Amino acid sequence: MNAFLSALLAALLMLPAAIAQTPEDETDTAAYDGGYFKRQAIVVSDMERALSLYRDVLGFQLHSLSQSSATSYSYEVFNIPREASIRFATLDAGAVQIRTLALIEVTGVEVEPQTGIRRAAAVINANGRYEAIYAAVQAMGLETMDPRALGDPNSPRGQGVELGFVDWDGNLVVIYEFPGPQDPPSPR
Secondary structure (H helix, E strand, O other), X not given: OOHHHHHXXXXXXXXXXHHHOOHHHHHOOOOOOOOOOOOEEEEEOOHHHXXXXXXXXXXXXXXXXXXXXXXXXXXXXXXXXXXXXXXXXXXXXXXXXXXXXXXXXXXXXXOOOOOXXXXXXXXXXXXXXXXXXXXXXXXXXXXXXXXXXXXXXXXXXXXXXXXXXXXXXXXXXXXXXXXXXXXXXXXX
16 A cells, blocks of 8 residues: 555544544633623613513513713614614623623614514523413514424423514514423523
8 A cells, every 4th residue: 555545544544533622622621711791782762662572571680771871882883873862771681690681772863673684683591481472472563483393302301492573673582492401591
């Protein structure tokens, strides 16, 4: 056998061991030096209406609500006209996920609902409340997509369900739920 074929055969025989040792395996004990997720921020046109969904139906807890200053960075990053007024609310997901969602109310200018390709979604574990959330969303007249089966029915969690809907401002929300043991929320 020539030298090239011998080297190729040796490399192929070592391939399973190389695949088994991935970079993730090597960094499990290394300190994480990437960014941390703080919150998702959603622009809304009516804070009270938005809270009726995100707090009263989805179950988030209002952490704070404040009027934003005229120098708020939100004007720049969300491309909000300076003549608009902004209120900022943060919401908690229980005691573990603090200020995990923000609602930014923009008034004084027209906030057109998002249309076309949706570019972001709030993905939320319904945590045993899927049916109640689905019924409330329908009663509010929000646009919903058809629910879809999620996962493997043979897994310990069972087969779940997911549902997408949009709020009054066109912000996409996807809720999901599994019948089996639920994953605890990630600590914040």
